[in-house]
Amino acid sequence: MSQIQKIEARMKKVRNRSILKLENVYDTFFRKAVYSALLQNVPVRQKCAKILQNMPTVHGLPLTNVSHPSNIARMACELGVLVELQHNALNHELQREQQYDIIALTETVHTNVPQLNQQQKIAYNTLIEAVNSGSGGIYIFDAPGGIGKTFLISLLLARIRWRNDVALALASSGIAATLLEGGRTAHSAL
């Protein structure tokens, strides 16, 4: 289970606990608090506590009538901390994917693009066009062993990463993942 999956599982557990489950109004409230904290770059815990202080009633009902406020604050903090963890984990992932040596990538692209054979060139141009235009899509390279798929994929990764964009290299086995720069198994990354 990846770090994000673990955090999501814990968040689900917290959200399923009675107060949050029964009181949808709190769920909405917590989500708002969490998002506004993240947007304003304020610690989520602090934001939840502040909003709770300034919000003694929810839909006209004093918090104490519905459930104990300290309990709600505790749940808000717990949820807030988990969202923060998730946020940090995503930031960490993003940083990890943007730490490649741009100069080395540029050299790889300049050296290897002219070496592409005709079919590799067609595949390369098609993929880069799809990335640049944002049209996306699913593309499958199917060719016999030793024909140059890994060579082409490595070049595509370098071409996307050299401008600090994110290209994830995921494989179904650890051995296959080691063939690509920054390669990981899909089950560990996602």
Ligand SMILES: Nc1ncnc2c1ncn2[C@@H]1O[C@H](COP(=O)(O)OP(=O)(O)OP(=O)(O)O)[C@@H](O)[C@H]1O
């Ligand atoms: N256009 C090219 N110019 C120079 N060398 C190339 C080119 N294409 C492939 N190669 C080289 O050919 C060899 C085989 O290529 P590669 O490993 O990419 O094939 P593959 O299709 O991924 O093979 P497999 O399916 O067995 O993994 C590698 O040494 C690679 O560097």
